[in-house]
Amino acid sequence: MRTHSNTVFITGASSGIGRGLAEALHKLGNRVVISGRREAALKSICEANPGMRYFALDVTDSGSVRDVARKVAEEFPDLNCVFNNAGVQKGHDFAAGDVLDEQAVLEEVNTNLLGVIRVASAFLPHLRGQPSSTLVNVSSGLAFVPLARFPVYCATKAAVHSFTMSLRHQFKGTGVKVIELVPPYVATELGKESKAGGQFGPQPMPLEAFIAETMKGLEGDADEVVIGDARKLVAAAGGDSVQKAFSGMNH
Numbered sequence: 001m002r003t004h005s006n007t008v009f010i011t012g013a014s015s016g017i018g019r020g021l022a023e024a025l026h027k028l029g030n031r032v033v034i035s036g037r038r039e040a041a042l043k044s045i046c047e048a049n050p051g052m053r054y055f056a057l058d059v060t061d062s063g064s065v066r067d068v069a070r071k072v073a074e075e076f077p078d079l080n081c082v083f084n085n086a087g088v089q090k091g092h093d094f095a096a097g098d099v100l101d102e103q104a105v106l107e108e109v110n111t112n113l114l115g116v117i118r119v120a121s122a123f124l125p126h127l128r129g130q131p132s133s134t135l136v137n138v139s140s141g142l143a144f145v146p147l148a149r150f151p152v153y154c155a156t157k158a159a160v161h162s163f164t165m166s167l168r169h170q171f172k173g174t175g176v177k178v179i180e181l182v183p184p185y186v187a188t189e190l191g192k193e194s195k196a197g198g199q200f201g202p203q204p205m206p207l208e209a210f211i212a213e214t215m216k217g218l219e220g221d222a223d224e225v226v227i228g229d230a231r232k233l234v235a236a237a238g239g240d241s242v243q244k245a246f247s248g249m250n251h
Helices: 016-027 039-048 062-075 102-128 151-170 207-218 230-236 239-247
Strands: 007-010 031-036 053-056 081-084 133-138 176-182 224-226
Touching: 007 016, 016 031, 016 039, 016 207, 031 039, 039 053, 053 062, 062 102, 081 102, 102 133, 102 151, 102 176, 133 151, 151 176, 176 207, 207 224, 224 230
Parallel strands: 007 031, 007 081, 031 053, 081 133, 133 176, 176 224
Antiparallel strands: none
């Protein structure tokens, strides 16, 4: 995708990967609109990056997603890129005999999977109307090889991977490019308890390094932008062969 001269909307941008992507794209000359649940944090980011705009958004609320999508399209009719990035991570040990924390499970599913579907559904009609546009769904290396102590998170990210492949097939031949961004274990606020022991190794990938590699990866024409140690997990799961097989299906 083109990484400059876009109008970009990013969910989950109040910290971590979302904020890093927003600031990197802003520096490249894109018009950037960020969103998230923490309005004070969004306001602070925009103050630090003059010209950036924000909308408070809860991706677990269908009404909020539809309302923000309408407002963004009205105020920024040239919007041509959406990053579906919002996510949460919780630990669950079903073998320990703990009482199911249903609220935590629902938060993960509602944010990580249904939130992605809601945002895609709300923004794709507008993106379809542009000469050329991009939807980027952020999954995880854990979509390909799960980490046992985060079973629900891994399951939702695997579902995002599958959903993204389906969208890519449906929009083949249109002006909408559907990309999956696959992060490794990155040093962010997400899943703080996972930092002890590490997901992919003893140390997380620094956020700055992740963002730099992501920007380079997005500049190409790849359908899947796999970063850092996440490549090992995608390779272990046979990700390339799965994608090729899916692309050849006639439905």
